[in-house]
Amino acid sequence: MALLGILLFLMIIGAVIAVETRNLLSSIVCLGAIGFLLSIVFLFLGAPDLAITQLVVEILCLVILIRATIHRRVETVAGNREFVGLAVTVVMLAIVLMLAISMMAGFPSLGTSVLDRMAQAPSHFYLLQGKAQTGVTNIVTAILLDFRAYDTLGEATVLFCAVMGALAVLRRSARRRPEEGDAGDEGEGGAE
Amino acid sequence: MSGGTHQGGMSLIVRTVTRWLKAFILLFGIYVVLYGHVSPGGGFAGGVVIACAYILLTLAEGRERTARLLSERLAAVLAVAGLLFFLGVGLAGMVGGRAFLDNFLVGDSGAEPALASGGIIELCEIAIGIIVSMSLFLAFAVLSRFRVSLGDGDETATGEGGAS
Structure with missing residues (x-):
């Protein structure tokens, strides 16, 4: 779990750099780094299918984005930030964050199977009958x-x-x- | 749009490496599509890998040479065919009063996992692989031809392709 925390922390750093940097290309590279870290996170959480898909889609998006933005001058507008807009954004973010935290209190802890909590969950049926009814192992x-x-x-x-x-x-x-x-x-x- | 040496392609090193690698990337993509029911992967991931192979080819060799292997018209036709194939497989499940997308070819559940052990799952994987690979290749081709401007709002329609 410590490793997961480190990965998530690196993703947050990459996101902040991607937003704050002036260079468009480095912003896209940071975006790619976030995507690759996310695919590692998926791998550690036991979702190799998702990890593969995330990896290849990330590569595709990176290629398209780099191609769309390379050799392109971007005009940046420098000016004072609008106070009302900033305040509204901060307040809304705080409200959403508090709601999310209160919601997460009801979640099962990371790594516990849904089968432990709900014996009648549909995923229970899929896991038990999937191989017998479809004949595939994945x-x-x-x-x-x-x-x-x-x-x-x-x-x-x-x-x-x-x-x-x-x-x-x-x-x-x-x-x-x-x-x-x-x-x-x-x-x-x-x-x- | 600088750095184009030959017909909008990339340098000799990139083109040579691409010539060696493209078959292996395609093969890996096809493997991921076909064996998605046994190992991680599947139609979507494998389709993206196949699309990436053609995108690499486009970047390295230029659009004209790629069009000889896979023109945009052929890609569009293949994407439509993949979707119709998926629909056809779904409708074929309805034969005999069963449900849409019913697994009428359901495999032997006790057997070792093999290519045909999934019934229609395998057919759907192939269909999704074709749809995804051709659609994403088309998306790349269109978007690279029509560069999205992030600057002052002019739209640059580049006629010559390939260089980046």
Whole structure:
């Protein structure tokens, strides 16, 4: 548990640096470090499926983010912070934090199985019957693709629709070569 | 957009390493997809690995060379086919009055875990792997072509691809 605390502490440090740093690229590198630490946390908590997914998605996001931001100058606005907005933010954060702490008092301690508390929990059924009913040994896959396959179908559909929407929205302006673009048709900002 | 030496690709070292590595990355992604029901992994993680292989290829070799292996049109068609395959597997479970996505090929629970021991789980894994890999590759291709501006609001549509 001490190791878990260290990992979480490092993640918090990375998050603070990612927000506070001026350099966009180092901010993204910090974001990546948080993601990798999170995947180690998942591994220590006994969720290798989640750890693998977190790792590869983090790499993909890092590549896309670095590519989107590299060689890009970012104008930073320096000015006084708005007092009212800051105060509202701090108060809201404090309220949410207090609510979260009071909620967490009712949680089981980290590492205790839900089966110890609720004998009738659905996960009990999955763990006992998963191998017999589906024939697969990875119970996570059994839940994702057999007991809860409907959810997974919806998830895949959401991803598919998001990408197809991005494709449809970005295609027209992306296909136009810079020299072919007529200035009158540019709705939002001119292409280079 | 600097550093492009050949057709928007990266340097010779990166291209050579990519040429050696791409098959192994693809193979690992396919393994993770196919054996997700035995070992950790699954369609989503394996699909992302496959997408990463093509993204590495795009970064190293440039968009034109990658398009010879996997054009965006082919990727879109494959993504649609994967989703339809998933739906088809679900509808096939309804044959004989059973439920949508019923595991009609349910495996032998006593057997050693093998490729076919999961019934439709294996088919769904493959479908999800195809959907995720092709969708994320498309997302990368579109987003890298159409760079999101974080600065003063101009949108830069880059025609030449590959360089970073």
